[in-house]
Amino acid sequence: MTQNQTLFFHKFGITPTDLQRYLSEALSAGGDYADLYFEYVTSSLISVDESMIKSASQGISAGCGVRVLAGERTGYAYSDDLAPEKIMRAARTAALIARGPAKELVQGFSEKGAHQLYQVPSPSVDADIAVKVDLIMRADAAARACDPRIVQVRVSFTDELRQIMIVGSDGTFASDVQPLARFSATCIARAGENSARGTSGGGGRVGIEYFLNEKPPENFAREAARQAIIQLDAREAPAGEMEVVLGPGWPGVLLHEAIGHGLEADFNRKGTSAFTGMIGRRVASEKCTVVDNGTLPSRRGSINVDDEGSPTQETVLIEKGILKGYLSDKLSSRLMGMPDTGNGRRESYAHIPMPRMTNTYMLAGEDNPEDIIRSVNRGVFAANFGGGQVDITSGKFVFSASEAYLIENGKITAPLKNCTLVGNGPDALTKVSMVGNDLQLDEGVGTCGKDGQSVPVCVGIPTIKLDSMTVGGTAR
């Protein structure tokens, strides 16, 4: 997309001259840098519950956020009205963070070549609603057909198309059109007095074709039903330290919580992360190499440019166990004198950007996943997770297994009720003794929250074995 193709120029009549004027106003009291973030998002949701299409909604949200940086200070204001006087007013408000003579800006904008990571022929928000109805009804039928013990099924399909344009006082110009779609299925199974729940889902920066061809909705429905049925027979999880094997894919949320957040540059710039000052130190076993990569085609966490207009990239966080780098945005990059890794993201025009993850995963190793299970005498195999959380300062993290099994004498045996795993970020990965050759990324369901802002992310991991981890069950 080029400058004159953006929606903001042709639909809202904004011109490059206007942009210069807004930026000048933003820097009218000094400041080191100012930028404007224009956003126009259309989104839709349709869901089936009790085999009825109960809810269908759609909406449009548009606005412009103005940011002014002055040293370590950030001034921010936004408008949900793109009329010139409203944007000027926001610029004037944000400008007040600085105190000094007006700053000159670079004249003219330049646009860098960007990735083309999600070339969707037609965005799914514009797809015929009847097609979406058919998809979710198919999923509902498939889940119910799995097993008579499935008593409740909920399926939803959400999508959005986010059009953004970012201009900066350093001449930055970037724009992007970001599709995002997600399918979710939840089943409840009942047998006598026992109830259990299973969930599944997937998607990414894809069009509706993805769900018609590559990932038919029946897949998600059957997976949710399978998990619910398995959980019916689950027993209490053990409590205490033991060997833990994580399955491939979504269990990569371990990396996201244990190390990812702690390596975001803002925490390290302020010295508030448990990883502060640890670059070059060993934080994982030498079998572990972990990257954050915003450039994978079609993935949920992928973006052509970040929300500050910088191109995304692959950033090595841990190489063979040694901590290599942080995830940075423009502010931290400037203040820390380190490269901007293109990780400046924000939830919307009403939010200040900050360093965030994109797609975060561990590279494949050489072990056969079956050998990994066979090597465990007594432990837990965690195949799937709900969410996780981390205390960035102390490094302590938790994540909750939604599908887990006991491993006894090298064999997977009984399913376990949802149990929580806890650990300490800077040393959890030092206990990784085996890494499988089966790297998988999650199906495209992750949403990460930080400081009240949500952004879509993706995680991935091969099967790995941790020699010791605390399992938070209730069994004696």
Place this chain on the structure above:
Amino acid sequence: MATWTEPSSSITTDLREIAEDVVARALRAGATSAEAIAREGSEFSVTVRMGEVETLKESGSRSLGVRAFIGRRAGSTYTSDFTQEGIERMLKGALDLARVTSEDPCAGIPEPSQLGSCPGDLKLYYEDVYSLAPEERIEYARRAEKAAFDFDPRIRNSEGGSFEAVDGRRVLANSHGFTGEYRRSYCSVVAVPIAQADDGAMQRDYWYSSARTLSKLDSPEEVGRIAAQRALRRLGARKIASTRVPLIFDPQMARSLLDQVFEAVSGDSIYRGASFLQGKLGEKIAGDNVTVIDDGTLPGGFGTSPFDDEGVPTQRTVVIEKGVLKSYLLNTYTARKLSLKTTGNASRSLAGSPAIGNGNFFLEKGGRSPRQIIAGVKQGLYVTEMLGHGGNLVTGDFSQGASGQWIENGEFAYPVEEITVAGNLKDMLNNIAEIGDDLEFRSSMAAPTLRIEGMTIAGE
């Protein structure tokens, strides 16, 4: 910052007229009933870190949403575009969607007789939240952080002190002729200090005060001091061996347990069979000492409003009385599904079907002070933080990461971290051995200190 000249609050639009117009136009366009919601608000926030302003944010926004019904089929849309064209597009979208959804016998807005508004002044809006000059607002944030630093030299870093002021107005109109509106103010002061031990290990904690009026906000000094104490007491935390001992949940953590109870009594969880409390109405589900109430009418409360998001007056609902489950919390749809009456707990965002929201939801206080409760514990854990999402409402299973203080012979012995606490909510509700007298609303949910028996700590 002395040159600040912007008006402090800028609520101007005639939301009432707009909402009523949207409903009228929906009917003209073919809807058989409709409901519109219009919101306008402004926010101000400032964070001061290491004595310097770090972020300063100020803005206003407004938005509009509609639910349109064609018979028993519903469609909903929203927009921030208040132009005629924007509103037309929103309405057309809602009606188009209503044509593809299913005929659902329980769908629809409330009956006319159910609509209304709580009488009297609910004390939700105070102009003083926006009365401070910008410098003074920044001072609030600065003072909170400074108080934490001044409290102890081991407070060596900080994520800052902050002050926030929010002003929001909301109008709801529907095709039964109901129009209601209210305005709420909110302000808060927060401190997030970091304590560091000589070995370099860091611990962060926070404290805050929030209120609908500045006059009820705790002083920034008090907030900063308590935040510092909370961070300091975590220094030197250790892991402990797996064990079963009494757990004492401080009021913040007790509130987070109560949140699970709220989800479990929500009509949505009940009719879907997604709650361990489904079908238990009238049954004993908790100890005799447990009474839980939802009251959306408490003057000045964080969960107070004159009517819910469907225009039904809010009310006081006894949810659990002396251990017996007396009522679920319902909106119109879930009430119809369960053949019950709405409790005025509809909560909706701009688009989509209404969900269940709480009013002021609390567990009634007991007679013992927190000090007395702790003094009565020979060996146990005082839980001050929980991490994660390890609750399963379908089964009641509960397992979360935790940290806190180890209790030995009635006194705090040392801080504990990197453990989990686990049990089942069904058992936990029946094993509340003691309830504190320290019930205090810091948000729309509140619980006093609780002592719970029979849970498992997993550690080394």
